[in-house]
Amino acid sequence: MSAASASLDAAQVASILARVAERRPRVHCLTNTVAQNVTANMLLAVGAIPSMASHPEEVAAVAAGAGAILINLGTISSEGERAIPKLLDVARERGLPLVLDPVFVELSPLRMRLAQAVLRLPGVSVRGNAAEMAALDPALARAQGVLRVTTGRIDRIEGAGSAYLVAHGHALMTRVTGLGCASSALVAACRTVEPDPALAAAAALTAYGIAGEIAAGRAAGPGSFAMHLIDALAGLDEAALAARMG
Numbered sequence: 001m002s003a004a005s006a007s008l009d010a011a012q013v014a015s016i017l018a019r020v021a022e023r024r025p026r027v028h029c030l031t032n033t034v035a036q037n038v039t040a041n042m043l044l045a046v047g048a049i050p051s052m053a054s055h056p057e058e059v060a061a062v063a064a065g066a067g068a069i070l071i072n073l074g075t076i077s078s079e080g081e082r083a084i085p086k087l088l089d090v091a092r093e094r095g096l097p098l099v100l101d102p103v104f105v106e107l108s109p110l111r112m113r114l115a116q117a118v119l120r121l122p123g124v125s126v127r128g129n130a131a132e133m134a135a136l137d138p139a140l141a142r143a144q145g146v147l148r149v150t151t152g153r154i155d156r157i158e159g160a161g162s163a164y165l166v167a168h169g170h171a172l173m174t175r176v177t178g179l180g181c182a183s184s185a186l187v188a189a190c191r192t193v194e195p196d197p198a199l200a201a202a203a204a205l206t207a208y209g210i211a212g213e214i215a216a217g218r219a220a221g222p223g224s225f226a227m228h229l230i231d232a233l234a235g236l237d238e239a240a241l242a243a244r245m246g
């Protein structure tokens with residue numbers, strides 16, 4: 001970590017979550033078919049509203065009224081590929097926060113090309129695992145105002161002169177498909193109410209990680225973990241956050 005990491009307290013995370021719950025922002029998700037359901041449910045758990053249209057003829061109209069846009073490359077199709085430039089236009093014209101989740105970008109020249117196209121928009125927040133972020137590093141280095149959000153045992157958030165480390169979460173979060181994708185949607189939801197991209201991402205991942213810790217204490221295995229994670233996220237308050245943030 002080049003810059004010293006900033007610290008985050010429970011009141012800051014609770015404040016951002018409260019704003020999301022109060023304002024009920026919509027997050028328009030162009031996302032993969034594997035993670036659509038869990039992504040929508042995690043957004044609902046924090047009080048945001050998911051929408052998931054992808055047809056190129058309507059995607060701009062549907063996304064225009066959203067508070068943020070998520071582009072996830074997980075099961076990108078030719079339809080999704082044609083929707084991406086329209087979403088970039090909406091984000092640019094309306095000044096909407098945009099989050100990119102470059103699923104398996106390290107495996108596919110198509111995904112790399114599309115990720116590079118998204119990164120031509122200034123100020124994108126990119127949330128991926130270590131392999132994805134490493135593969136994307138040259139493009140991230142060229143991207144204007146980009147926020148790097150690298151998740152794992154410890155999440156690293158770097159960009160715009162800020163840096164955070166989030167040491168919350170549970171290994172069970174790697175045992176249910178779509179939970180990383182859902183974390184990207186939560187970053188987008190927090191960005192709708194918090195103008196500081198790094199603080200928004202740190203709050204989203206802190207809340208998500210603490211919900212994961214709570215859910216792991218209740219779950220019998222990965223199947224029930226996902227269910228408990230949604231409940232724990234929906235029930236998070238400042239006291240629960242403070243109890244685990246020390």
Ligand SMILES: Nc1ncnc2c1ncn2[C@@H]1O[C@H](COP(=O)(O)OP(=O)(O)O)[C@@H](O)[C@H]1O
Pocket residue numbers: 128129130150151152153154155168169170171173174178179180181183205208209
């Ligand atoms: N070993 C781990 N211990 C605790 N939390 C983890 C661990 N690995 C990942 N996480 C958490 O799981 C979520 C998904 O992260 P990750 O597995 O990196 O994404 P992806 O599913 O896209 O590969 C993040 O919230 C992250 O903090």
Ligand SMILES: Cc1ncsc1CCOP(=O)(O)O
Pocket residue numbers: 032034035073074075103176177178179180181182
């Ligand atoms: C398995 C898989 N394949 C394409 S998208 C997807 C889901 C990935 O979800 P996550 O990155 O949250 O684990």
Ligand SMILES: [Mg+2]
Pocket residue numbers: 103128129180181
């Ligand atoms: Mg992922």
